[in-house]
Amino acid sequence: MQFKLFALVNLINYQEYLLAIFDTKRKKITITSVTLLILLILGYFLSGPKDDSQNYSWDLVSQGEVRETITASGQVRAQRQSNIGTSTAGEIKEIHVKDGQFVQAGDLLLTIDNVRVSAQLEAIRKDAQRLKNQSERTGELFRKTEILYRQGLVSEEDYRNQKNNAEATSLSYQAALKNIESAQDTVNKAILRAPFSGRITGLKAEKGDTAIPGMSNIAGALLMVISDMSHMQAEIMVNENEV
Incomplete structure (x- = not known):
């Protein structure tokens, strides 16, 4: 009986000791937390507010049209072109123009020796x-x-x-x-002249070649191409779902 009472007294004393230790640690934690909070507040006010204006872009809002850009590939060519051929056969005696040369309507282009x-x-x-x-x-x-x-x-x-x-x-x-x-x-x-003013964009003939009547793919049928570069048009392949 005395042993049990002694053990109970020791247990109560040990419990009080643990409570005392826990209470001391809790006070230390509380003081440390308060100190850190004060330091953070002082640091914020001492450093001042940050300038975040550089992180944003500014523009004046106004009413306008919304446009959608579509990227596609194609070719740009003259709206008016003429394939120059001949209705008479014969040897090309003289070519009076060069590829890329600008000509006026009625200018001499080519002479066939008939x-x-x-x-x-x-x-x-x-x-x-x-x-x-x-x-x-x-x-x-x-x-x-x-x-x-x-x-x-x-x-x-x-x-x-x-x-x-x-x-x-x-x-x-x-x-x-x-x-x-x-x-x-x-x-x-046999004397070919420019039907309108433009630029020679495709000189196919050479002096000494045989000019052949017609507009077929046979060599000698198409002699040159004249293009009116003042009016151009673009031919572009666009997906119908994008239009």
């Missing part, structure tokens, strides 16, 4: 001159025959023969004049 057509034109002109002289002679003879016919000195058969002969030579002469016009047009087409 010897065959030129020779035909000369022959047609000579034949036309012969027919002209013949038509003039038969016409004059018919007028004289007509006078004699009215006087009853020439038969009706001779009169009609002279009339038919004069009309035939006149028609032959008119046909020769049309042949001259056609041959001259062919010769003129």
Whole structure:
């Protein structure tokens, strides 16, 4: 019984000792916490407020249009272009322009040496001159025959023969004049001129090449390209979902 009482007294004393130690530590922790809080408050006021203006951008708000930018690839070319070809075949005698050169409407571009057509034109002109002289002679003879016919000195058969002969030579002469016009047009087409003012953007022909009539992919068909650079247009491939 005395042993139990002694043990109980010792337990109570040990408990009081632990409480005393805990109370001392709690006071130390409280004092330390208060000291740190005071130091933090003093540090804040001594350092002053921080300038955060550099972390932000400022702009004046105003009403405007909202635009969306779409990035795409394509090509820019002249709105007006002309592929220069020829309607007559022949050897390219002379090229009067260079690639990238600016030309005015009507400027000489290229000359085709069409010897065959030129020779035909000369022959047609000579034949036309012969027919002209013949038509003039038969016409004059018919007028004289007509006078004699009215006087009853020439038969009706001779009169009609002279009339038919004069009309035939006149028609032959008119046909020769049309042949001259056609041959001259062919010769003129051998001299290519600029259809409008622009820049030579694709010179394909070279001196000595054979020009071929038409606008096919055959070499010699497309001689050069003229572009009016004053008006341009852009051809861009854009996804329909982005438009």
